Amino acid sequence: ETGVTQTPRHLVMGMTNKKSLKCEQHLGHNAMYWYKQSAKKPLELMFVYNFKEQTENNSVPSRFSPECPNSSHLFLHLHTLQPEDSALYLCASSREAGRPSYEQYFGPGTRLTVT
Amino acid sequence: DAKTTQPNSMESNEEEPVHLPCNHSTISGTDYIHWYRQLPSQGPEYVIHGLTSNVNNRMASLAIAEDRKSSTLILHRATLRDAAVYYCIDDMRFGAGTRLTVKP
Numbered sequence: 001e002t003g004v005t006q007t008p009r010h011l012v013m014g015m016t017n018k019k020s021l022k023c024e025q026h027l028g029h030n031a032m033y034w035y036k037q038s039a040k041k042p043l044e045l046m047f048v049y050n051f052k053e054q055t056e057n058n059s060v061p062s063r064f065s066p067e068c069p070n071s072s073h074l075f076l077h078l079h080t081l082q083p084e085d086s087a088l089y090l091c092a093s094s095r096e097a098g099r100p101s102y103e104q105y106f107g108p109g110t111r112l113t114v115t
Numbered sequence: 116d117a118k119t120t121q122p123n124s125m126e127s128n129e130e131e132p133v134h135l136p137c138n139h140s141t142i143s144g145t146d147y148i149h150w151y152r153q154l155p156s157q158g159p160e161y162v163i164h165g166l167t168s169n170v171n172n173r174m175a176s177l178a179i180a181e182d183r184k185s186s187t188l189i190l191h192r193a194t195l196r197d198a199a200v201y202y203c204i205d206d207m208r209f210g211a212g213t214r215l216t217v218k219p
Contacts (some may be wrong), residue, residue, distance in 0.1 A: 002158070002160070004158075018143075020151065023163075035209075042209045042210050042211050043159070043209035045207065045208070045209075090158050090159070092158075092159075100145060100146055100147040100206075100207075101147050101164070101166070103149060103161040103164055104151075104159075104161065105161060106151075106158035107158050108157055108158050108159075108161045109147075109158050
């Protein structure tokens with residue numbers, strides 16, 4: 001238990017569906033992150049939020065829409081996804097983004113399958 | 116793309132020490148060296164980090180070369196539960212990591 005929870009743990013959705021992934025951290029951190037982990041590929045950083053403000057978007061397609069209403073919660077809204085978007089989506093948090101001395105704490109991930 | 120390089124896989128025997136190497140060929144003066152590991156079906160787990168000096172915690176030790184171009188994660192007595200993919204990073208970009216297998 002790292003203090004970062006993600007729901008749902010598994011999600012199957014069709015290409016025309018709209019769904020949302022939720023992440024919550026109980027560590028008092030101010031930065032939150034979304035990562036994508038595809039089979040046989042390294043973790044890819046998608047988005048970074050620092051004090052609720054988005055500070056990084058790594059050329060992520062617009063069918064992925066993040067939302068950070070406060071420092072403890074992070075959402076990833078999904079719509080019109082493609083089968084190649086099937087992956088493990090990981091949320092992480094740290095005390096502050098952009099500070100290389102701060103370690104990240106990861107949630108267990110949401111296993112997404114797009115059919 | 117990740118800036119660090121690691122062996123794809125390593126094997127160890129249970130209760131023996133394990134030294135996991137990492138090269139940081141383009142590390143800058145302010146980049147910290149972080150190590151994470153990912154057990155099967157779990158998210159990555161923070162292991163240890165450091166800047167210049169060697170570091171110890173309850174999980175592992177981190178040895179950092181004087182020029183900081185390489186680091187070594189040391190598990191003093193490997194257990195079966197240490198079987199995982201180990202990642203070293205110095206700019207928060209993850210590479211493929213080293214898959215550690217621990218044999219009984």
